[in-house]
Amino acid sequence: MNGAHTDAVLFETALLDRHRQHRTARVTLRLRSDEDVVGLRKQVRERAVAIALSLVDQTKLVTAASELARNTIKYGGGGEVYLDSLDDGIRKGIGLLFVDAGPGIPDIDTALRDGFTTGGGLGLGLGGSKRLADEFDIESRPGEGTAVLVVKWKR
Numbered sequence: 001m002n003g004a005h006t007d008a009v010l011f012e013t014a015l016l017d018r019h020r021q022h023r024t025a026r027v028t029l030r031l032r033s034d035e036d037v038v039g040l041r042k043q044v045r046e047r048a049v050a051i052a053l054s055l056v057d058q059t060k061l062v063t064a065a066s067e068l069a070r071n072t073i074k075y076g077g078g079g080e081v082y083l084d085s086l087d088d089g090i091r092k093g094i095g096l097l098f099v100d101a102g103p104g105i106p107d108i109d110t111a112l113r114d115g116f117t118t119g120g121g122l123g124l125g126l127g128g129s130k131r132l133a134d135e136f137d138i139e140s141r142p143g144e145g146t147a148v149l150v151v152k153w154k155r
């Protein structure tokens with residue numbers, strides 16, 4: 001079923017309920033391997049096309065999805081992504097929530113800074129994803145895990 005599964009929540013985060021009243025669908029995908037990232041990119045692109053996001057916005061959302069999925073796998077030890085279809089009555093949107101049960105991010109402001117990396121990367125993934133999204137939020141507790149939310153609305 002394309003990686004969909006129904007494991008228990010990895011990290012209890014209030015971000016799971018963000019936009020709950022405007023959510024029309026939620027799908028959960030496992031994130032363990034590069035293959036899972038490819039599958040996620042495809043699903044995000046399909047949903048972005050379905051709500052008629054501009055080509056630029058499609059690419060922004062797919063790029064943010066890739067960066068955050070790679071972080072979930074590399075730093076979080078794998079996890080899940082919730083793909084949400086949103087409709088607030090005026091506009092449609094797509095929400096992506098990445099959740100892992102890894103070590104957590106001790107200092108989120110530092111982690112968001114361009115060039116900060118603990119894994120020999122470029123340190124551009126988190127800050128870049130924030131800039132590419134319309135809404136961005138992180139919740140993390142050391143020793144419990146990390147959740148990162150991005151939302152893109154059709155303008």
Ligand SMILES: Nc1ncnc2c1ncn2[C@@H]1O[C@H](COP(=O)(O)OP(=O)(O)OP(=O)(O)O)[C@@H](O)[C@H]1O
Nearest residue numbers: 071075076111117118119121122123124125126146
């Ligand atoms: N899910 C996560 N769990 C724990 N730490 C994380 C997680 N995501 C990011 N981090 C921390 O935040 C840092 C910055 O992440 P960011 O994606 O910006 O850069 P990077 O992954 O190191 O490099 P790049 O994404 O540019 O290849 C990471 O190096 C890591 O220390």
Ligand SMILES: [Mg+2]
Nearest residue numbers: 067071125126
């Ligand atoms: Mg990264």
